[in-house]
Amino acid sequence: MRENIHNGDRLELTVDALAFGGRGVARAEGFVFFVEGALPGQRVEAQITSVKKRFAEAETVRLLESGPHDVKPFCPHYGKCGGCDLQDMDQAGQLLWKRRFVSDSLSRLGGEETPEVLETVPSPDSLHFRNKMEFAFSGGGSERNLSLGLHKRGSDESIVNVEACGLQSPLAMDIVIRAREFCRDSGVPSWNPRTRKGLWRFLVVREGRATGQVMVHLITSAGPGAAVARALGAQLMEALPAVTTFVHSERRAPSAIAFGERVVATLGPGVIEDEVLGIRYRISPDSFFQTNTGAAERLYAKARDYAALSGEQTVWDLYCGSGGLSLVMAQAAGRVVGFETVESAVEDARANAKLNGIGNCEFVAGDVRDMIASRGERPDVVITDPPRKGMHEDVVQAIAKAAPKRIVYVSCNPATLSRDVALLSQSYRLVEACPVDMFPHSAHVECVALLELK
Template sequence: IDIAQCLLQPEAGNRILADIRRFIRESGRPVYGLRSHEGFWRFAVLRNSAGSGSWMVNMVTAAEDAGLLATLAQGLQAQFPEVATVVNNVTARKAGVAVGEAEHRVAGDGVIRDRIGPFEFEISANSFFQTNTRSAECLYRQVLDYAGLKGHESVVDLYSGTGTIPIYISRSCREVLGIEIVASAAADAERNCRLNGVSNCRFVRGDILEGLAAVKVRPEVMIIDPPRVGMAPEVARRVLDMGPERLVYVSCNPATLARDVALLGEHYEVVEIQPIDMFPHTFHVESVARLERRALT
């Protein structure tokens, strides 16, 4: 749906998008067709930092054209000083996904910076980061509360992304191991630890199941924050085999939350669930569930 104005983003985003549209019309390069699989321009992805007000523009194209993208970036930064960086993701895949096989930094340093609580985070173009950072702090406070940490615990965080949850809870436990399949996100997580002076978090890059196989000590607490599709049954089985005392499950999809809680129900019971309104004016809701290990009988 081609819209001229999005009411969910700051007004500056609408103006940036309008200027991108104008440039594309004047560029002489066609927009990519998902049916014909022909064309150049594929997606424009905007990220905004609520903490600094700066923007990242990620242009996804079907081929590389460094000169054309540099001209776009120069124009955007001249008109909108708040555009801190412009990147170009290039993909030849037919799927309509705004991620490229190759990424090129066109202007700026290729990351955007935002804050959650006392921590600062650098986020690259293809790394997951909560879109609503103000509500994200409420979310992470709830995670910390449900984790019930006393300072001595070993914590495993599945689907750790850019390291937001591990870093946010790092002052309350002994150590955190994050497992993340997206290499750029794991690299962001390691960089964010250095940025915040956090030394008790480490990250495993790779498949969740493979990462869990490398965990040799049973953690006291496990935090699970999967994508909308939830956990694979094999991951749920591995969690049951490891048997942490407490699980904190963060979900953006109530349907897969219910399914996964049922998969874990053999050894765990749900004690509390707190919904968080991360996406105002939409039907989407984030939920945080606390599960405790059932007593052996």
């Protein structure tokens, strides 16, 4: 069929599945089509955008028949903004397909014939659930065309001026709108990655859902701009008393990452606090903390259940960040050792242990591969929560050599989870996996899996 398909062609397709990432999957005469903007059960008119050897990519032009989980999107920016990709699917459909993402991945990539995958644990809230969002600047200057919002779907440069967002709190949206107007009125342009000139780069809003504390983190280019940045912070804190701290950081690196390299100024304490499962966490501007506090409680509780601690075990927590899972495990473990590459995250973890009066945790900074390979002890349980790329093969081998009785694997990427499960399969069996809906209205899925020594 490939010979008869060309870019620009329009076809009527029936969508029968959802691919990881949110595109609809349709099949015709043995050929596979990945269709942007289409959901399972729908019949659509689609335009071909790319033809490969074994599949084609397409975009939905017109909906011909609705599917069983179709709903009307709640956001006026849906389809333009890249923040969501499943707002037009109901919650039941989202939970079903996220479970299938994990199951299919473990079967295809993990070598598990019939993986035991539980039903997806829903987020307690499907609206206003995010405690952190990153907003990007573009444009500005004398023309007052400055934008502050989220990236346009499919673009790394174009910014949608978000006026309403169902993922964040109304307060966070108020902060964004006020900051946008201030920066427009300032006449100062945003950072231009091509010319490497301009000031404004990112605005990050973080909220402590249990404490009500709010941090605004402004990231600018390096150089003149401290005075106008401080003025923005002062204005926000005066107008919105809920904003308890404002941090201005500089970033010299051209890469578009909302991460400050040097703190220039701080109004207020410079940190906020939040709480998960009775553990208090100090959150600094660039520290990692789960973006959905309610769903994080359910994720951590499942991980704690899988660890099955009785008060005597030694636990290793790999990629421990600021100690989120370590401190939860410490309540029922003999001792916990957290390993983390980022020094500032380790400092946060130590501060969080002190904040909660937890003394059976040790946190060490350095390359995770080297540290666990040279540790010279056998843990009873290993907790691992790696980045999206999963664990390095050397880390997998070091875990297998240490031979813990149980591995609790927390993953934000079913593909790399499945790959690592396959690498561990000679020594460990996958007991079960539990998806958690950390990001409603998105195709992303968090998952916690239990592996036991054979």
